[in-house]
Amino acid sequence: MMNPPPSPPPADDSAKGAIRQANEALILAAAERVFAGAGFGGATMASIAEASGLPKANLHYYFGSKQALYRRVLARTLDDWLVPTHGITPEADPRQAIEHYIRAKMALSAQRPHASRVFANELLHGAPVLGELLVAELGPMVREKAAVIQGWIDAGRMAPVDATHLFFTIWASTQTYADFEVQASAVLGTPSLAPEAHARATEHAVSLILRGCGLA
Known part of the structure; x- marks a missing residue:
């Protein structure tokens, strides 16, 4: 029986950090556009996710809530x-x-x-x-x-x-x-x-x- 191929090594911390910075930058830029157009009340995490091109789950992972994202902007x-x-x-x-x-x-x-x-x-x-x-x-x-x-x-x-x-x-x-x-x-x-x-x-x-x- 053949052994399964080895799993790829985990990404090092620097690579993870670069990915996080890139994703946060995309989210923040999208949030600026959506908050500017719709205001805090009219903006949604779904619309910001769509504008960023990232899954909505990423927004909650990096920022937690719409309030936290707005404060960060x-x-x-x-x-x-x-x-x-x-x-x-x-x-x-x-x-x-x-x-x-x-x-x-x-x-x-x-x-x-x-x-x-x-x-x-x-x-x-x-x-x-x-x-x-x-x-x-x-x-x-x-x-x-x-x-x-x-x-x-x-x-x-x-x-x-x-x-x-x-x-x-x-x-x-x-x-x-x-x-x-x-x-x-x-x-x-x-x-x-x-x-x-x-x-x-x-x-x-x-x-x-x-x-x-x-x-x-």
């Missing part, structure tokens, strides 16, 4: 928005640091508009899920970076501005191209914002804000 978006602020340090060049932040935020609006819309919709509903993260992470970050900007102002390295409200201005100037893309497209007479339109908008935002900061 919001937290990831906030984390990605905070990363570009790392360049705002006392020793940095003010013009370069602020320009980098504006360009990074504009790039995120172009690359992941659905994430921005999910975030905006959460805020419009009073941030029932995101509220704690805004207080625990966003608030301290803005205070820390506003203190850096105020230090630049006090040292005469840039024009006097309200260091805290400068962040609100940057957010409004950059996220509008994701949250209200349909409005901008209607005015520009295009079905959507093409890369060249985003490039034009980026240069406008950079120029306007830097001039307001006395850094043109």
Whole structure:
């Protein structure tokens, strides 16, 4: 009697980790699209699974529930928005640091508009899920970076501005191209914002804000 062929060796941890990261990325990208279009109430795990091309069981395996997946989408978006602020340090060049932040935020609006819309919709509903993260992470970050900007102002390295409200201005100037893309497209007479339109908008935002900061 012939022995059965040996079973293939189990995938090593690195391979499993790569598969998990790839699947999570697919799910999160799909969740951004579905939550942006249907809202939290209208979205279902089945519709997100269909959009991701993965079985519904995978969504529950990686994230547990729709609530947990929604929270992860919001937290990831906030984390990605905070990363570009790392360049705002006392020793940095003010013009370069602020320009980098504006360009990074504009790039995120172009690359992941659905994430921005999910975030905006959460805020419009009073941030029932995101509220704690805004207080625990966003608030301290803005205070820390506003203190850096105020230090630049006090040292005469840039024009006097309200260091805290400068962040609100940057957010409004950059996220509008994701949250209200349909409005901008209607005015520009295009079905959507093409890369060249985003490039034009980026240069406008950079120029306007830097001039307001006395850094043109």
